[in-house]
Each structure stands twice: as structure tokens, then as C-alpha cells.
Amino acid sequence: MNSLKPKKRSKLRIFIGKKVYRLKRYSEWYIDGKKYATKRLDEKLAHVVFKHRTPLLRVLKDVDMELQTNKITNLKIAAKQLNGVVLQPGETFSYWRLIGSTTKRKGYVDGMILHYGQVTTGVGGGLCQLSNLIYWMTLHAPLTVTERYRHSYDVFPDSKRSQPFGSGATCAYNYLDLQIKNETVESYQLIIYLTDTSLVGEWRAANPANRTYKVYEKDHSFTRELWGGYVRHNSIFREVYNLNDDFIDDEFITGNHAITMYEPFLTYEE
Template sequence: MKPIKRSKLRIKLGTAYYRSRRYVEWYFGGTRFAQKQSSTVLPYKVASHKTPLLRKLKDVDMWLQHNKIINLKIAMKRLNGIIIQPGETFSYWKLIGNPNRRKGYVEGMVLFYGGFKPGIGGGLCQLSNLLYWITLHTPLQITERHRHSYDVFPDSGRSQPFGSGATCAYNYLDLRITNPTDRPYQLTLQITDEFLIGSWNSVVPQELTYEVYEKEHRITQEHWGGHMRHNLLYRRVWNQQEELIDDQYITENHALMMYQPFLKSENEVNEQQEQA
């Protein structure tokens, strides 16, 4: 699990190779990709969630997060209203396209080998994280998702289990969602002053209820000196009679921690100071 540092040339050549493979698969593969957008929202909300747009992160300039909002608004135009018909697959990057300056994207925060740096289109992982989370609360099937390799920032007000997001990198680290049901699902997205909001809608009410939770969360010290964070994600499924009908394995996560384990949160530190 020890991270491998690669040269800039190796990274550039590797990126070109994997992007080329993805282009070939897009245009010559047999996948039926979702393409239709509609401004008419399907009547029944199936799952929804919102995440804060601005967070105070250690050593991260706030202008990167303000620029992230610009990037999110551009990307959302390509995704908002997308309908996945039965048998179709939603591809995050095939719909958004390459986030470059020509399309209006600006520099936002990009995670890079356990750190961060400014990068064109930075911040779009917030959108892929949100999509992954709401999809876990639907009958839709996630057919491609990539976990974050690094745990960069300590938990601060985390309301979801560790590892419940989906990293993205154009175009070879994609998020793909397939519709195995007999009904269409539509994605709706919006940005307020404070939140990024997403939901899946359909033509009938939700028949099942889902709860995503973690098992076996642990932190290990590796022989080479670093710390790794691990867990398993599962989800419980209830029917309309509130009977538990399934307990499904989702995925496992392993991430290199880029901060000292067992740090106290800011609230815990403040409480200790008040009690002293």
C-alpha cells in the first residue's frame, strides 16, 4: 500500500494511454449511454442530498473553493435533467466532456498524490461524490466507481461514512450508473448560496428505503511508517412495510492518511479549553 512516486513524464504518458483507451471504448463499445435531457422533472423524488459549497480546509485558500462553484455550475448544465432509460448507462465524463479553459472552467482545488494544487476544472469531485451518495439510495446500479486513494483532511462534521464518495479524473476515472429497472430515472441538480443539491426522480414513488453504513472501520500503521484508513460499506434495504429485506455489501475502501491519526476536532479542542 506504500504510495509510488512517478515522474511527470510517466504520469503524462499514462494519462494519455488511459484516456485513449476510454475514447475507443466510448465510441466502439456496446454500451447504451444516456443522452436525453429534459426540463420537465419526473414527478416522484426517489433520493436527494445536499452538501455545503464552502468549507474551511487547512491550508486551502478560499478562492479555490469559490472557483469550484464556477466549475460546478458549468458541469451541471450538462447533467441537470438527464434521464436514464431502462438499460441505459450514465457516464459522468461522457456527458460533461473535457473541463478546459475554452469551456469556461477555471482553476479549482485538485487532489494530487495526497496533497492539493490548483487545476483547471478543479472541484468537480464534489459533484461526483454527491451523485454516488444519492445513487446508493436508489435501485440504480453503480457499474464504475473509483475510491479516493488518499484521506487528505480530518473528519469535520462528517455526516456520511468514510469512503462514501467517488473520485473522478477526466476521462479514465469515471462514475457510471446503469438503470436495471423498467422505469426511467432523472437527475436534477441545483446550486444555492450555500449548497450543492442533487436528486433522482422517477415516474413512480420509491418502493424501497436504503440506509448506507460502514463496518470494520480501522486505522493501521504500515511497516513503512504511514497510516492507512480502511472500512467496508454496506446498505440495509427495507420494504414499504418497514421490514428489513436485505443487507448488501457495496464496496471496501483503503486510503493513505495525510494527517496525524486521532486528531481532535476543533469542537473537542474548544470544549477542553472551556473545561480547563
């Protein structure tokens, strides 16, 4: 692995790059030969394969809480585009193809965006919480993640973290997509909704699951780099069990490497 270090790009370079990558994605959606999931069901499939929730509001150092409140507005709009989507055998779920662009015309507002390791704002900001949730749930289901992007920067130190570092999926319309393929013979349904305090997701199926999964990390470390900063590393694995809780397999999922934007060996409190 090449050593990570912060990259400085001009605003013009970033602007042109986004345009090029977005055009590339638009063309891929129509010529890549994939069958994308579009069907929705109002009624829920009978069995919950995996369910997870994450808090809507967190106190983050030097982040205006208004951005967190705005994030809830953005999550509600995006959740409506995904709730009830059915991923049939052979189909691919595309996060951005279903949600579409995040514009003010659709009701999206300014939320928090992480840009090259810095906290900034942008219309539709905060939707990484939704892609993180879906990715984490998919690691606990018999579905195949075919496209996922890790966070290049670890911006905030751990605080009440319940999941391993690097178990999320960053997103940026439309080129940083989350894509999931159903390579099973069952159809799976995505349920997304908000409560007063949480973003909640479920993968559901018509039949009960015959496997369970335990996701964990290995080889977690920080390395001091020659340019003066730190990079955080780990590997994500999952153990597979049958319904009798017998161990079946230990699967490698992904490796993560992210530039830390804080001093990793200090103690942080909220």
C-alpha cells in the first residue's frame, strides 16, 4: 500500500473532476448491462433479516447543531426514495440511482459534508449516515457489495462507537455510489424510516434467514507517516454461522486506511 497523505487540489480541478465523474456514472447506468432495482412494495416482506438504527443527533466537536437538524430533513427525503425497494435475484441496488440528485427544488437543505478532511456544508449534506447504515446492514445479509468507497479521512475521534472503524460507506452524488447485488434466489426488501431519535433500516425477505453474521475488525493500528500525520488502518471480517449457531466461515470484507484529523493517542471527551 502506498502511504496516504493529504492532497491539495485547486477548486477548478475539483469542479472539473466532479463533472467528468458524474458524466461517466450517468453513462454507466445505461450501458453497463446491469439490471437495477426499481420495484417498490408498500407491504413489508414477512421476515426481518437484519435491523439496525443510528442516532439522528450527535454532539460533534466544532460542528453547528443546526447542520445536524438540517440533516434530518435531508434523510427524510432520501428515505422516501429507498423505503420499500425490492432487490430481486440478479438485480443491483444503486444508492444514487434511486435517490437522485439532492437539490433545493426537491426540498434538500444545507447539511454537513466532509470535504478533504474538513467539515463544510452543502445541499443534501448528511446522507452518508444513510449509506453507512445500508452498508452495515448488508454486511449482515447474504447480499454482495459490488461497489463501496471508504472514507479517506477519519475526522472525529471515537466516541461511543459501537461499530468497527471503517464499517461505513461514504457517498457523493453520483460518482461515489453504494451498489449491492443480489446473487441469491430470494428477493430482499429495504425498509428505511426515521423515528424521533433514530434512523432505522431493515433488510427483509419472504423467508427466514438461514445464516447469521458477526462483523469484526482485525489488525487495527495507527502509523506515523513521514509527512507528519497519522494514518489509521484495519481490516473488516465477518464470521458466518448457521441456524444452529455452528461456525461456517470467516470472510474477509475489506481493508481500510484513512488519514486521521486528530491526535490519535490523546483522550477525547464529549
